[in-house]
Amino acid sequence: MSRAPREAAEVFDWGAFLGVLPWTVLAVVVVLGVTLAVALGQGRHTVVDVAWGLGFVAIAVAAFLAGDGDPGRSWLVLALTAGWGLRLGAHIHRRSRGRGEDPRYEELLAKAPPGGRTAFAVRRIYLTQGVVMWFVSLPVQVAMVQPQGLGALAWAGAAVWAVGLFFETVGDWQLERFRAEPSNRGRVLDTGLWHYTRHPNYFGDACVWWGLWLVAASAWPGVLFVLSPLAMTWNLAKGTGAALLEKDIADRRPDYADYVRRTSGFVPLPPRKPQRRGTPS
Template identity: 70%
Template structure:
């Protein structure tokens, strides 16, 4: 069964449009709320919108089981993440990252935010979602590698969901002020939610890789993993953590930065 390149190419402008619509609406909400932190909620929603768009446009082209599976997993992940971030940011002001960036913005701060935040996030969102888009159009039935992908997705979803829950519970405990979360999943990795996020996208990508031409989207999960581990995820979050939490330096010495590993013995 040949891959429907024509139908896939015809769908690309519409998946781009889905990203533009989500981020455009988000910008309007951000301007009304007076804070651009709401764009973080749109991160998961944007991926869900792309998946649903690709699913609708691939009807009659891709394998029904693969289309449904990859779309369902993407929407579940994206919706959970959006709800979590929305609840976490409720009642708070502007994110310090965006406040610092906009404070030194040349020219109009809104247009600067559009260029530096919304357009950048939209481009990354669309590129990372390519395995999901391709998977929706692959006509071959699901194979063993696809089910390995589901297993990897489940591992990632567990780490991300449980890690977020443990962190929320820790932050809501007044006794945690100034302390470092080093129990539960956070005992084995300093960023279980980021590790989980990476696994989710490797899992979704494996579903695409199990049929041609899914492997051509290999750079998408690589890009997501790099962003989380080396780009705007882990390094940015840890930049001033040691100054805000005195025990963080010791925590870094004994705890893996990304991939879960047993704590180093004897580290103080």
Template identity: 60%
Template sequence: MSYLVVAMIRLGVVGLAGIGVVAAALVVTAGVARRQRRFAVVDATWPLLFVLIAWASVVTGDGSTRSWLLAGLTTVWGGRLAWHLVGRLRGAGEDPRYAELLEDVPPERRFAVAVRKVFLTQGVVAWFVALPLMVAGTTDEPLGPIAALGTLVWLVGLLFEAIGDAQLKAFKADPTTRGTVMDRGLWAWTRHPNYFGDACVWWGLWLIAAEAWPGVLTVLSPVAMTYVLAFATGARLLERRMADRPGYPEYAERTSMFVPLPPKRP
């Protein structure tokens, strides 16, 4: 049997394992969402989907050093983000995104519609974005300088995301800042440091995978994640919700939307 055939079979096994763990996690999450009557719980599951895919790739792939590195980095990123989102969801109501999506749906059909438009969509997107993790699980080439660069980019992204979240949490907890717009720390350089950091994380993971063929072919995965974060359900959607808040137009005028840049002088 040729090397190409073996590689294709191995990639197929890893890909199916990824589908399996994503489906299982979303079925459990859908059950929790139905019991709580709140679909926002899927947000906490979102980063854990990548953690599950990464470790499924280690188990069903070659178990290479590259796949172990990717699984470890993904676990650190996904575990931190999931913990942060669980804390944000505690005591909160339905997310406005899902409330708006299901606003005109009869109550008896909301769960079915949410499964199709929220859970299934997120599962498909997560599997596609995680392609670098799965492809890396089928390669056994040693780590090199590009993997080191990817780890550095991942670290920059993780710090931007974690520090941005911590700064925003402290800002919201401060009663003296109530009614004002967060424009301090990283938020003075970009209006969405957490989303920018998330994008960097996935470009870093892709660089690690791209060092070994055919990981470079999965470049559309970080492109898709960046598009979702910057233009689809991430920054752009939040911008529309914040546009009417007092002080936000002025903040947006002087602060970069996504990529960190020095703030403009008023």
């Protein structure tokens, strides 16, 4: 494989892009196959959450090795994807270490037919996650084949990625510190980044993928893959992210309903002022 600089005017090679796709599919299969083996050995499927970020890293590496795009663009996208994925994987591993099965997976696997728990898990957890992972990563994959050099929009995408990583990393750190204090048990974190959004980590995650899309969109045909960050954003805000997390949290934390009334659900915004009694909404 050659990574010599290519002319910016060179036409995008769709054949080369299609040639990358089988390798990225294989990367997903290998990562999730290994994860399934580990999950069965540990007796808990929550380890698939650790594989989420690592799977994207594997896809980026596979596309980097199979692609032949501009070296600067390829290295930038690889570094951004790996930086995000490795940090997320390490964070989730540290958070879930020593714990049992995630309640989300317990609820899902309770629907499995007798004797078919593993096959049910493969179909409903691993296959679903693999498809979403591969689809969301399409901007990363196409960027590894684009012959154009980096321009202003690509660097703007890197800046959006950096904002996202800041929100995600700092939000996770603030939540860890809050939970580590016994006096905070049952209380709601509403300081720091959590003062402006109920989910700074999910907002940051979305920014990371919009940033990576912008890097790809700075050259043809990256703009065509806008559904990838849209899918990730919907999943974080309405799918298995914020909406699922908040489904029953008010039952466990009485102050959470008030927190919801005054705090943005996703995009960071100044908190809403409490209304006086009798004031129309």
